[in-house]
Amino acid sequence: MPECPAGLRDLRDRVTAFVRHRVMPCEPVLDAGGPQATAALRRLRQEAREQGLWALPLPAELGGQGLPLRSYVHVAEAEGASDHGPAALGSAPLLDVLMLQRYGSPRVRELYLHRLVAGEIRSCYAMTEPETPGTDPFLTSTRAEPSAGGGWTVSGRKWFTSGAADADLVTVLARTDGAPADREGLSLLLVPTATPGFRVVRELPVLGAGGQWEIELDRAAVDGDHLLGERGKALSVAGERLQLGRTLRCLRWLGQAQRAFGLMCERAATRVRSRGALGDLQLVQRHVFEALLALRTTRPLVYEAAARLDAGLDAHVEVGLAKVAASRMLQEVADAAIQVHGAAGLGPDTPLPALFRTGRAARILDGPDELHITSVARRVLRTD
Numbered sequence: 314m315p316e317c318p319a320g321l322r323d324l325r326d327r328v329t330a331f332v333r334h335r336v337m338p339c340e341p342v343l344d345a346g347g348p349q350a351t352a353a354l355r356r357l358r359q360e361a362r363e364q365g366l367w368a369l370p371l372p373a374e375l376g377g378q379g380l381p382l383r384s385y386v387h388v389a390e391a392e393g394a395s396d397h398g399p400a401a402l403g404s405a406p407l408l409d410v411l412m413l414q415r416y417g418s419p420r421v422r423e424l425y426l427h428r429l430v431a432g433e434i435r436s437c438y439a440m441t442e443p444e445t446p447g448t449d450p451f452l453t454s455t456r457a458e459p460s461a462g463g464g465w466t467v468s469g470r471k472w473f474t475s476g477a478a479d480a481d482l483v484t485v486l487a488r489t490d491g492a493p494a495d496r497e498g499l500s501l502l503l504v505p506t507a508t509p510g511f512r513v514v515r516e517l518p519v520l521g522a523g524g525q526w527e528i529e530l531d532r533a534a535v536d537g538d539h540l541l542g543e544r545g546k547a548l549s550v551a552g553e554r555l556q557l558g559r560t561l562r563c564l565r566w567l568g569q570a571q572r573a574f575g576l577m578c579e580r581a582a583t584r585v586r587s588r589g590a591l592g593d594l595q596l597v598q599r600h601v602f603e604a605l606l607a608l609r610t611t612r613p614l615v616y617e618a619a620a621r622l623d624a625g626l627d628a629h630v631e632v633g634l635a636k637v638a639a640s641r642m643l644q645e646v647a648d649a650a651i652q653v654h655g656a657a658g659l660g661p662d663t664p665l666p667a668l669f670r671t672g673r674a675a676r677i678l679d680g681p682d683e684l685h686i687t688s689v690a691r692r693v694l695r696t697d
Contacts, residue, residue, distance in 0.1 A: 317387045329391040357401040368403035376430040382623040393565025409436040416542040434481040439471035457487040463537035477526035501541040563615040563639035570646040577650035600649040611642040633685040644672030
């Protein structure tokens with residue numbers, strides 16, 4: 314693992330302990346959703362504030378703690394060991410906060426930024442559409458038409474929108490100019506979910522797990538100052554967001570893979586057979602070795618991508634490599650841990666089924682492996 318600076322070790326250890334001892338025991342309730350989940354998350358957030366762990370990477374001027382990316386990477390793994398860690402610790406809205414801070418109008422920044430950082434409201438991001446390849450945003454069919462008074466009227470459907478059912482704000486990619494497939498003319502609009510015409514259509518379980526939603530906008534009226542960035546220039550904003558978002562996901566996948574690896578090693582060491590410990594078997598030792606190799610070879614790729622983003626350098630190749638490697642690695646490590654656990658690894662008594670599901674979904678969400686492989690190869694062939 315890249316060396317954690319001495320000044321961050323205590324913070325990383327405190328985050329690790331909070332996620333392990335406070336968040337993980339609540340996972341069954343949080344996964345189930347509903348009023349009990351809302352109450353549990355509220356309680357965890359209050360505890361995070363009391364322990365000085367709230368909103369670590371969010372801007373200090375907005376109520377966060379301003380931890381820069383080069384420092385936050387050492388904490389993000391620990392947060393991400395549980396899918397609920399970022400929400401409980403207040404770092405979940407980081408991408409939206411940075412986007413609104415940089416590209417939002419003065420009114421948007423005044424209305425929403427402090428409340429997002431405080432955890433008073435929630436946000437989500439809607440880009441993918443049911444009938445449109447997610448890898449080809451130029452085919453976006455959602456449209457935003459100018460309306461009287463300088464606003465917009467937005468119509469269309471989006472799906473696989475994380476957290477849409479509980480969100481107060483949704484950022485929508487829509488075509489404001491040009492014809493379908495034009496490379497210009499796409500814009501981002503911030504839509505309050507209380508707007509008439511916004512509707513949650515249905516939940517879309519991912520391999521049986523909830524959290525993703527299909528939404529519809531039927532002539533939803535949006536104020537003109539809720540346009541993010543320049544009209545028709547959405548993809549530059551989205552690309553910036555996606556690079557950081559993919560890197561943060563990779564860090565969380567590392568944390569989850571490390572969790573699966575720890576469970577596997579514990580099982581191998583403590584599970585006793587009639588002829589000795591499970592870990593005495595060479596095939597089990599191979600599972601341990603291959604999982605450790607996958608972790609140790611993936612982590613530097615992720616940290617390199619984060620370092621380039623922190624330095625303001627182009628990181629398309631590094632992020633693409635990290636995303637493919639980390640998603641494959643999580644699936645591989647979780648699969649090995651399930652194999653070592655046997656039937657117990659398939660049931661509800663360990664988090665392994667959820668970790669494996671996350672790893673499998675990771676190879677499609679945030680761009681499928683094939684997209685990143687092609688994109689990276691093309692860049693390398695153009696420059697080498």
